Amino acid sequence: TTQVAALRDYLLPAWRGLPSGLDLLFSANERKNILSPIGAWLSLIGLIGAIRFRRRLLGLLSAAYLPYMIFMLTYWRTNEERYWVSLLPWLALLAAWAIWACYDALAAISDRRWAPLGLILVGVACSAIVGFSRPDIAQKVRNEVALWQPDLEAYSWLTEQTTPGSVIMTRIPWQLNWHTERPAVMIPNTADRELLLKIARHYGANYLVLENQQRVKGDAGRLLAPLMDHDNQVGQVIDGFTLIYASPTADFRAFIYRIPDQ
Numbered sequence: 001t002t003q004v005a006a007l008r009d010y011l012l013p014a015w016r017g018l019p020s021g022l023d024l025l026f027s028a029n030e031r032k033n034i035l036s037p038i039g040a041w042l043s044l045i046g047l048i049g050a051i052r053f054r055r056r057l058l059g060l061l062s063a064a065y066l067p068y069m070i071f072m073l074t075y076w077r078t079n080e081e082r083y084w085v086s087l088l089p090w091l092a093l094l095a096a097w098a099i100w101a102c103y104d105a106l107a108a109i110s111d112r113r114w115a116p117l118g119l120i121l122v123g124v125a126c127s128a129i130v131g132f133s134r135p136d137i138a139q140k141v142r143n144e145v146a147l148w149q150p151d152l153e154a155y156s157w158l159t160e161q162t163t164p165g166s167v168i169m170t171r172i173p174w175q176l177n178w179h180t181e182r183p184a185v186m187i188p189n190t191a192d193r194e195l196l197l198k199i200a201r202h203y204g205a206n207y208l209v210l211e212n213q214q215r216v217k218g219d220a221g222r223l224l225a226p227l228m229d230h231d232n233q234v235g236q237v238i239d240g241f242t243l244i245y246a247s248p249t250a251d252f253r254a255f256i257y258r259i260p261d262q
Contacts, residue, residue: 006079007069009033011087013040034084036132038125039095046094049101061090092129099125150212150247154254155179157245162207169205169259171214191219193239200259208241208257227257 008027014037015026027033033040050058065087072078103122107115158168159180166183170176173184185203190196200208208227210216216224226238230253236243240260247253 003073003078006077007073007084010078010081010084011040011091013037013044034081034088035091035095036129039091039129039132042095042098042125042129043091046096046098046101049098050094054097095129147252148213150249150252150254151175152179153247154209154211154245154256158182158207158209158256161245166207167203167205168207168209169200169203170209171211171216175211175214176209187216187220187224189218189220191223193223196220196223197260206259207244208259210255210257212247212252212254227255 008025009029009032011034012026014030014033018026030037035043047058069078072083076083078084099122103115103118106118106121155176156179158166158176159182162168162180162182164181168176168180168182168184169187170184171187173186176182177184185199185205187208188196188199199205208224210224210228215221215228227241227243230251232238232243232246232255234243234246238257241257242260243255244258245254245256247255
């Protein structure tokens with residue numbers, strides 16, 4: 001039920017104040033939707049229209065996404081926006097179809113005398129849909145660059161100081177691999193130091209990276225907590241791990257350690 005509600009909040013428009021029972025069909029929080037409020041309504045209208053006029057398109061989309069949705073609902077989880085980004089172009093297409101259908105209907109009135117007004121309304125609708133994302137984009141451009149900078153600088157150091165075949169253990173191997181082009185392996189979620197070292201040796205990992213933005217949590221976080229102390233300095237050996245790089249800042253620090261041989 002929780003997963004279905006999360007999927008509804010992302011894909012269906014918000015409608016507050018519905019009677020009990022009907023409120024299960026629509027979200028009450030507009031900010032959770034991956035489209036703007038007007039975009040969500042227009043895509044829903046487009047979807048309803050497509051049931052009659054674009055059945056082949058809906059059939060293809062259903063064949064592509066229903067198995068994926070069932071998998072996410074029953075095995076994985078739905079409550080992360082990134083899992084539904086691939087639907088955005090199709091939702092936008094349905095919304096655009098609904099916008100243009102409204103324009104066609106308005107333009108047909110009185111021998112197309114209302115066509116200019118229809119074009120103005122199309123511009124307003126498109127502006128409202130696009131404008132919904134502007135604050136989030138501005139916030140990311142303004143603030144997130146500085147937050148990610150320590151990690152990016154650590155990756156640059158790795159690229160310069162290690163060979164292409166060096167295997168690195170990290171919390172986010174996909175990100176590290178992208179920026180450094182080095183093989184990467186996930187830090188295992190274990191509180192057993194010997195098991196962590198055994199896994200590192202199995203994959204040939206010589207370096208441990210502790211990023212600033214995605215700190216290790218759980219059992220591994222408790223095991224590696226001394227390695228993430230902001231007072232640690234390059235050259236220190238902590239529980240056998242040698243600190244070879246630390247961000248040159250008082251906080252928001254990324255660390256790189258050499259993994260002990262045994």
